[in-house]
Amino acid sequence: MQIVHSLDPLRSAVAQLRQSGTLALVPTMGALHEGHLTLVREAKKRAEHVAVSIFVNPLQFGAGEDLDAYPRQLERDCAMLEKEGVALVWAPTVDVMYPQGFATNISVSGVSEGLCGGSRPGHFDGVATVVCKLFHQVLPDMALFGEKDWQQLAVIRRTARDLDLTRPHADNILGVPTVREADGLAMSSRNAYLTAEQRLQAAGLPAAMKKAIATIEAGSSVADALATLQSDLLASGFLSIDYAELRDADNLIPLDSHSPRPMRLLVAARIGKARLIDNMAVTPTV
Ligand SMILES: Nc1ncnc2c1ncn2[C@@H]1O[C@H](COP(=O)(O)OP(=O)(O)OP(=O)(O)O)[C@@H](O)[C@H]1O
């Protein structure tokens, strides 16, 4: 496994790998867990070679967010990736990614509005900009992202379509279902911020979401189900709720009542020092 930190060695490594087969990219911010490793395993099924990027991207963190606290553990991450048979780890420094004078921003409207785009202004500009750079740097045939970050996946697909990207083409931006702990909590690097008590309470998030989905699918009012979801989260120990919304699953248009198209329930809520996100499918019943 090659680990590279600057562009010239990256280009040589990519050129060498591409001579002997297809290349899949799994972009990450490191502090790897089973969710990330599942993306790597899915990538291995689909391509001869897998590259993983590890970069805590300052552009996608707002003022007062956890950029400094975000866990960084490159050696441990690389050891995990080596065991998975990853060919290349791309771990640029901030100066390599954003040299002095860097002034370009990719901003996606529509799908990035509201939800995490509302509670983290500028976040998806930072994501779209860095992901475009990662795609141009690694030139993968495909890229894999987790459905845990449902809105992020929609933003990246939109960017790839709008900018006519070919490496990867929008159709080769693949989503992987959320990997969960035994009690249902979505795996996330930010779960490490939780105390033991908060970690137990955090399982209240997927539980409350499942309950809300069952009532919506049974035909109850969406507004009532979302109101109950919010009070359930506060009762479980969550401090506040950034959003709890029902949206069209594909284009993320807000819904205030049932739709015949696939729907998604998306929630972000704060507990202790962590802001946790989750989303689940809601099956149309009309
Ligand atoms: N539980 C999970 N199941 C599936 N994919 C996941 C999961 N957690 C993260 N991913 C995916 O891994 C990729 C890298 O995500 P990232 O490094 O930000 O990890 P993370 O655990 O989501 O961290 P955090 O949410 O704390 O930023 C993204 O595509 C993300 O959607």
Ligand SMILES: CC(C)(CO)[C@@H](O)C(=O)[O-]
């Ligand atoms: C896609 C990503 C690697 C861009 O920094 C990040 O947002 C993440 O880890 O989900």
Ligand code: BAL
């Ligand atoms: N997994 C999304 C990256 C972020 O929260 O900034």
